[in-house]
Amino acid sequence: MEKMIFGVALSKKRVAPICRPVKGLPSGWVRLDLRRAAFCGCGRETVVYKGFRQPARAGVIAGHQMMGTVRESTVACLAAGQRVAVYPYVGCGHCEVCIARNASLCEVSLTKLGTDVDGGWATGIVVPGNVCVPLSDNTPDDLAALAGCSLSTAYSGLRRVGLKRGDHLLAYNAGSLGLSAIAIAAELGARVTVVEPNFVRQRVAKELGAQDILDEHDPDLEAKIAAVGTTQAFDVAFDPTNDEASRRRCLNALRHGGRLVMAGEWNGPTITDTHTIIAKQLTLIGSWAFSQDEQLAVLR
Ligand SMILES: [Zn+2]
Ligand SMILES: [Zn+2]
Structure with a gap:
């Protein structure tokens, strides 16, 4: 039939x-x-x-x-x-x-x-x-x-840069990928700071375990990211935006030897500041998808 x-x-x-x-x-x-x-x-x-x-x-x-x-x-x-x-x-x-x-x-x-x-x-x-x-x-x-997709893509990126308990993560927005990264980082026992303009997403980020929430529309945003970074340096940044300014702020925020996960790429090149990458000896990775074992790890 x-x-x-x-x-x-x-x-x-x-x-x-x-x-x-x-x-x-x-x-x-x-x-x-x-x-x-x-x-x-x-x-x-x-x-x-x-x-x-x-x-x-x-x-x-x-x-x-x-x-x-x-x-x-x-x-x-x-x-x-x-x-x-x-x-x-x-x-x-x-x-x-x-x-x-x-x-x-x-x-x-x-x-x-x-x-x-x-x-x-x-x-x-x-x-x-x-x-x-x-x-x-x-x-x-x-x-x-x-x-x-979103949970496992975030997990794959954070796993490959070795995010661990006690690390400080800068999550640059709280969309589906950003919230996934926040939930995974909180579960691992990492400290999470989020940059997000939307009030509802800010609230969800808080519920998922983010400690510090910064408003992306704040005119003093860069100073506030730096201020949070002085209390504990940022070990890892997770950036699912397609925005040049966001990528630059992540690079600037990271400690020397820090790691940046780039996900959600969309509209062409977003990094021009290669000097910061080299001088701070940063590690950058792209996360667009994931393995079946990474999906399995998320489900467990
Ligand atoms: Zn997808
Ligand atoms: Zn094949």
Whole structure:
């Protein structure tokens, strides 16, 4: 019997309804009933990944942050009824990074759910079984969906710069990536200072464990960042903005030997001050995606 999946695509900045028939299930694949799907900045109609701008394919159901329940399965370890999160990258399956469970780095054949093929803004989805991450009963649906991008991307960046208990993190905004970084840092036992103009986001940042909140619209912002830095130097900065001024403030705030995580890049070059990077011997990394093991670590 033919089944249907109902979803939405982003078409010319409008939401377009999609009705997709499901005919049979290939070996090694599963069909999920989706329970949560979140919006992400990198899920816009035009996305940037693989290092360059690439438009989402027309007519593709959007959304790459999702979780659901197995409806049908051809995979022995994924029984009907199992709750799962979804890893949104499908690689070639054979190269070094795919074998290391980080298909987001695959340069042979990379497909992203919600961009190249149907994603999670739908009633269901058909995916390879190996992108499904079984969930324990105590993992909330909302957290499981957010681990499909923003939480895991923030975790990957902070893990790779070695953020640890007692470090001081400067989180430059409290959007989905920034709040993810704040929650992870607070969980690790790091001190967190946040720069954020929006009152509601400031309040959420505080609830997640940020100690110091600075208003980005404050005319004395740079002096106030420096003042907080005198009480404890900033070891790590997390900057998910695409803004040159934000990047410069992060570089200036960091202690010598500090580390900057850049995520959410969008509109071209945002760093011109290479002198500060060299003179302070800073480490800069980019975080655009994550491995399956990093997603698993977030879910646990
Ligand atoms: Zn995303
Ligand atoms: Zn590969």
